[in-house]
Amino acid sequence: MEKPFISVVVPIYGVEDYIEECARSLMAQKADNVEFIFVNDGSPDHSVDILEKVLAEYPGRRVKMVNQPNAGLPQARMSGIRVAEGEYIVHLDADDYMEGQALERLSAFAKDTGADLIYYDFWKEYGTYRKLDRERDYTLADRVRWMRSLYRDGAYGYLWCKMACRSLYEGIFAPRYNMHEDAVFSTQLIFRAGRFAHLKEPLVHYRRNNPSASTRVATKQRRTQMARNYLDLYEHYRDSLEGSPVQPVLNDLVLRAAYVGFSLERDLFRERPYLKEMARNLPLMPFHRVLLVEQLALKCWLLW
Numbered sequence: 551m552e553k554p555f556i557s558v559v560v561p562i563y564g565v566e567d568y569i570e571e572c573a574r575s576l577m578a579q580k581a582d583n584v585e586f587i588f589v590n591d592g593s594p595d596h597s598v599d600i601l602e603k604v605l606a607e608y609p610g611r612r613v614k615m616v617n618q619p620n621a622g623l624p625q626a627r628m629s630g631i632r633v634a635e636g637e638y639i640v641h642l643d644a645d646d647y648m649e650g651q652a653l654e655r656l657s658a659f660a661k662d663t664g665a666d667l668i669y670y671d672f673w674k675e676y677g678t679y680r681k682l683d684r685e686r687d688y689t690l691a692d693r694v695r696w697m698r699s700l701y702r703d704g705a706y707g708y709l710w711c712k713m714a715c716r717s718l719y720e721g722i723f724a725p726r727y728n729m730h731e732d733a734v735f736s737t738q739l740i741f742r743a744g745r746f747a748h749l750k751e752p753l754v755h756y757r758r759n760n761p762s763a764s765t766r767v768a769t770k771q772r773r774t775q776m777a778r779n780y781l782d783l784y785e786h787y788r789d790s791l792e793g794s795p796v797q798p799v800l801n802d803l804v805l806r807a808a809y810v811g812f813s814l815e816r817d818l819f820r821e822r823p824y825l826k827e828m829a830r831n832l833p834l835m836p837f838h839r840v841l842l843v844e845q846l847a848l849k850c851w852l853l854w
Contacts, residue, residue, distance in 0.1 A: 554584055554612060554635055554636040555581075555636055556583065556584045556636045556637070556640055557584075557587055557636030558587065558639075558641075558642060559589065559630030559631060559640070559642070560572065560586070560588050560630070560643070561589045561630070561644060562591060562593050562598060562626075563592070563593045563620065563626070563644075564593055564597065565595075565597050566596045568644060568645040568757065569644050570600050570601075571647050572643075572644050573604040575647035575649075576642070576647075576648060576653075577611055579650070579652065580650075580651060580653075581654040584612065585612040585613070585634070585636060587613075587615075587630040587633060588601060588614070588615050588616070589626040590615065591621060591626040591629075592618065592619045593620075622727065623728045623731055624726065624728065624735075627641060627709070627724070627731075627735075631719050634716055636716060638656075638713050638715055638716065639713065639714055639716050642710050646754055646756050647755050647757075648754055648755070649752065655751060655753065656713050665745045666714065666717070667712060667713075667746050667747075668712065668713045668748075668749055669713075669749070670712075670751060671683060671751060671753070672708075672711050672752050672755070673754070674756050675755050682752055684750070686699075686705065688746055688748070689746065690744075693740060693741070697740050697741065697795075697799050698798065700736060700799070701803070702835075702837065702839060704839075708736075709736060710732075710756070711753075712739065714743070718742045719739075725782060726779065727776075728775060729772045730776040734780070737799060740795075741794075741798075773810045773815075774818070776810065780803040780807050781807050781822055783796060783803065784796050784804070801832055805845065806839070806840060807822075808832075808848060809840045809844060809845075812848045829852055830852045
């Protein structure tokens with residue numbers, strides 16, 4: 551059998567209310583050069599039972615099922631990537647769903663452009679209404695601006711609105727925690743990519759009204775997980791920082807993590823003894839998600 555051109559990786563955990571719509575949106579795709587990889591991350595509910603009933607209706611589809619003890623979203627993604635055979639990898643969260651021609655359009659666009667990183671627009675679903683979100687256009691000359699925008703002014707770090715060559719994932723650093731894990735992956739993919747292309751079509755429906763989604767966890771837990779992911783990324787590349795994906799965004803990683811430490815979790819400074827000194831040496835950065843007044847408050851506390 552010919553190798554698939556696209557591998558779609560779908561982690562599954564606690565999504566019994568949504569997995570049927572997600573799976574049907576994939577099984578209904580017209581593209582025939584695709585494999586679908588579902589990673590059961592130790593889901594405690596009936597998600598996998600529901601998925602298997604849906605898949606039984608599509609016996610001709612190329613499907614892989616990976617079962618593992620619960621390890622979290624980043625490791626579930628990596629489990630799918632490890633068994634993928636496609637030239638490109640697409641991610642989809644199991645509580646979201648795709649447009650009917652999405653994979654066909656992505657396949658054609660990849661062949662037309664030769665890009666190894668393709669990003670696309672999406673719908674945000676809020677129950678009874680939806681909002682179209684469009685990413686900005688970026689070229690290779692904008693690589694650093696795009697990377698910094700993940701942490702500053704709102705470029706989308708989501709993995710599920712990007713299709714990347716499988717080769718870009720070789721040796722990639724995978725974060726430990728769920729929060730902002732996709733920004734950690736995206737930073738590395740953008741840095742490694744040789745050519746970007748923007749498919750200006752909304753291909754994914756991103757559900758914002760799922761009460762069990764990881765983004766609904768407590769603010770302190772969410773932000774401290776984010777900070778630890780960012781600092782882990784820095785530590786992974788610390789010994790070879792020059793020319794690494796971290797070098798262009800180092801100040802952003804340190805600022806975001808240090809502000810979480812200052813405002814929510816002082817233990818971060820005890821865990822990572824280097825953080826306080828690095829934060830003291832940061833320049834003030836306007837137009838940042840950490841506002842200037844917040845940066846000044848952090849500076850005053852660090853100098854006190």
